Amino acid sequence: MREHQDTKTSSTGETDRAEYLREKMVGELRDLGAVRSDPVAAAFSVVPRHLFAPGEPLERAYATMTTLHRKQDGAGTATSVVSASEIQAVMLEQARIEPGMRVLEIGSGGYNAALIAELVGRTGRVVSVDIDPEITGRARRYLDATGYGWVDVALGDAAHGVPEHAPFDRIIVTAGAWDIPPAWIEQLTEDGRLVVPLRLRGLTRSVAFERAGERLVSRDYQLCSFVPMQGAEAHSEQVVTLDEDRVSLLIDTDRPVDTDGLRKALLGPRTERWGGMEFGDSEPLHDLDLWIATVADGFGLVKATKEAVDSGLTSRSALYGGKAIVSGSSFVYRASARPVDESRTRFEFGAYAHGPDSERLAEEYIDHIRTWDRDHRGGPGARIEVFPAATPDAALPAGRVVDKKHTRIVVSWP
Ligand SMILES: C[S@@+](CC[C@H](N)C(=O)[O-])C[C@H]1O[C@@H](n2cnc3c(N)ncnc32)[C@H](O)[C@@H]1O
The missing domain is CATH 3.30.310 (TATA-Binding Protein)
Structure with a gap:
């Protein structure tokens, strides 16, 4: 829920054009199958995406497959972007956010946190954490300027979650994660959902997990591509x-x-x-x-x-x-x-x-x-289960075991 609209940043003509392009984007996201529910459609209709990427042309800001505000390291590798609206919609649908929920977003930008804020409403809570002070700085500014000053923005390595605001009903990770640090499971409520772009043997899938005690069980997964996790959980393949x-x-x-x-x-x-x-x-x-x-x-x-x-x-x-x-x-x-x-x-x-x-x-x-x-063609797809690293082989279900630092991930095909 926005508290006020910042009209100083846009002329009336630009605001009208942005509104037109925003509705067009929502229609396209529905056609793509990325937006499937009315609350997610309503959030995309309300939040002014272009105000979270000033300097980007309006047409680019409202394109469904375009990332914005790319930041890169010295080698030219992207370290941060405002994600394409298509994957944001896919992940928000996977998260099944409801009014009043407490949601942690890992990886900030401002826009996605504002969409989450629309979904939880003023009875809910949104915390967005990023490791990069430049990103948290601008996320804070953009959220304040667009009426989402009540969203919390935190600076830190999300490998440890954000314990001071835990537990969360939902955690949405927006950087490619090779592993699932224990804090993400511990800081979820008992029936919480974690949506994470998981790197598995070089492939990345946005997996919607539900917590089952110390375990996570997949409910859905979708193709995606993300900038990699930095900090304590950074990992490079050979x-x-x-x-x-x-x-x-x-x-x-x-x-x-x-x-x-x-x-x-x-x-x-x-x-x-x-x-x-x-x-x-x-x-x-x-x-x-x-x-x-x-x-x-x-x-x-x-x-x-x-x-x-x-x-x-x-x-x-x-x-x-x-x-x-x-x-x-x-x-x-x-x-x-x-x-x-x-x-x-x-x-x-x-x-x-x-x-x-x-x-x-x-x-x-x-x-x-x-x-x-x-x-398996046309079937339900794989089941992905996450167990603590100490789980013995005998306690794992049948399937391909992918061993990580904190977890043992089992992929099976029912
Ligand atoms: C794709 S961007 C986030 C986009 C954002 N969610 C949006 O509104 O579209 C990924 C972000 O993850 C952040 N990041 C990477 N590793 C992190 C870590 N260990 N802890 C917190 N943030 C991290 C990066 O700095 C980057 O800004």
């Missing part, structure tokens, strides 16, 4: 350079990798297999990626520059991170799909394998695609 700075392999393991063997493999001959399943061009297939990441022992991502793709060294799929299986000095990854009919409306995937074990790996990859097609 990056193996395969061809100078043109081709690399990202693997989420501390174990040593046969770098020389894999380099030689990339430059050697390629084994190709195609098939496993057919699909149309509008079907979302992100769950196939999570499936491969779950069933394969050595999962990773092959990443290549455009130059490497144009030279024929890798498939185009590597521009966006080709989903790979690594085994010793061999690897296989999914190639970009190719059409299987004249009208180019039906497609199939390929597996490109390199190294001494390439025949076996290429077959294995196509088999994984075939199994997913047969058993």
